[in-house]
Amino acid sequence: MSGLTRFGGRLAVRLQSLTRPQAVVLMVVLALVAGVWTAAASGHAGLATSLVAVLLLGVLLGILHLSRWMAGLYRANQAAHRDLRIVVEQMQRRVVAGVEKERLSAGDRHQELTRTLARGLRQHGHGNDLLLRAQSREIEAMFQLFAEFTPRAPMPSSGDFALNPTDLLDLLYLVRLRRPQLVVELGSGTSTVWLAYALEKTGGRLVSLDHDGDYARKTREQLDAHGLSAVAEVRTAPLTELAVDGKTYRWYDVEKLADVRDIDLLLIDGPPAATGPDARYPALHALQSRLAPVATVVLDDADRPDEQDAVRRWTENITGLTAEPRLLGRHAVLSYSRSGAPASVPA
Structure with missing residues (x-):
């Protein structure tokens, strides 16, 4: 059921x-x-x-x-x-x-x-090879520098913003060869101490300008430590406006060199590029009248575009200024003759 x-x-x-x-x-x-x-x-x-x-x-x-x-x-x-x-x-x-x-x-x-x-x-690999070669050149130059001079205190470091050993070696070779009585340096530092040692041997004098008061003080202290204050002096020259060819630049206060005449060797290593484009171009406009009848001009960092342009404009517009072949380093060497005739320089 x-x-x-x-x-x-x-x-x-x-x-x-x-x-x-x-x-x-x-x-x-x-x-x-x-x-x-x-x-x-x-x-x-x-x-x-x-x-x-x-x-x-x-x-x-x-x-x-x-x-x-x-x-x-x-x-x-x-x-x-x-x-x-x-x-x-x-x-x-x-x-x-x-x-x-x-x-x-x-x-x-x-x-x-x-x-x-x-x-x-x-x-x-190529970059490493170039770096090793550059290091070898700098080490060789440093050995030659210390073989020529015996510092009386620890030397300030080279490189970075300072001149490299190859630049220093070439610069001191020019001093030994041309025996300038008065050297003016734009931008103080390591090169100031080395130049002072070289001029101590040749009987010359060095005046260095620096826009940075603290950096100028440190360089003076280094000169004192090496016993070179009688050979070299560092003057603090703040950057002021300077008109060149209708353009205004920030450059050293020229009045800080009012008592300086007959510059035999002018080293242009300042102002820094950070102060503006073509920062070093005004140098010869401001100091050409203070150069000796026959003088040498050295421009550091000549591998940079602004510095290369400055050399071209100087040699085109300043009578008696000619570029010399470079031996070492990254600077340009120029010979100046106020008469306009080619400067007679030692080989």
Whole structure:
């Protein structure tokens, strides 16, 4: 009994889930079955047969309809499968193309990186070679300097803003060769001490200008420590405005050299480039009248564009000023003759 109850419950649930067309078809079938049963029971065999035939025809039509529906469902499934296969194939082609593109791009980047690394290694090796050569030159120059002079106190360091040993060696060679009686230096520091030692030997005198009061004081202390204050003096000359060729520059106060005449050697190592463009160009405009009839001008940092331009403009506009070949270092050496004739300088 319980089994019939469960079957009845399931049947009721299924009947409730039928759609309207399915319910109509079920009712027609039940009506035909009831008609066949009633006709057979009442002895109307022909009517029962006719109803059975109609029922069979309905079943056949239902089977045909179901067959067509399943065939359509199969075709739709095949079409969906075909579309899915096309989409998958397209995605595969895109993935393969993307992977190939990335592989080729990675290969190109690898080659470029390899070339860059190789070039960097070559440049690094070349740079190291140049650095070692430069260090060797500076060390050799330092040995020559200390072989020529015996300092009486620790020497200030060279390099950075100070003259390099090669620059100092070339500068002191000029002093020994040309034996200037008066040297004026623009910008004090390490070179001031070395110049003072050289002039102590040749009997000359050094006047150095510095716009920085603290730096000038330190240089004076170094001169005192080496016992060179009688040979060299450092004057503090603040930067003031100076008009040259219609342009205003910040340059040393010229009045600090009011008592200076007949400069045999002028060393231009200031003002610093940070004070403005062409910072050292005004030097000869301000001091040309104070140069000796035959003098030597040395410009430091001549490898920089502003200093190169200054040398070009000086030699073009100042009569009697000519550039000499450089021996060592990074400075330019110029000979000056007030008469305009080529200066006679020692070889």
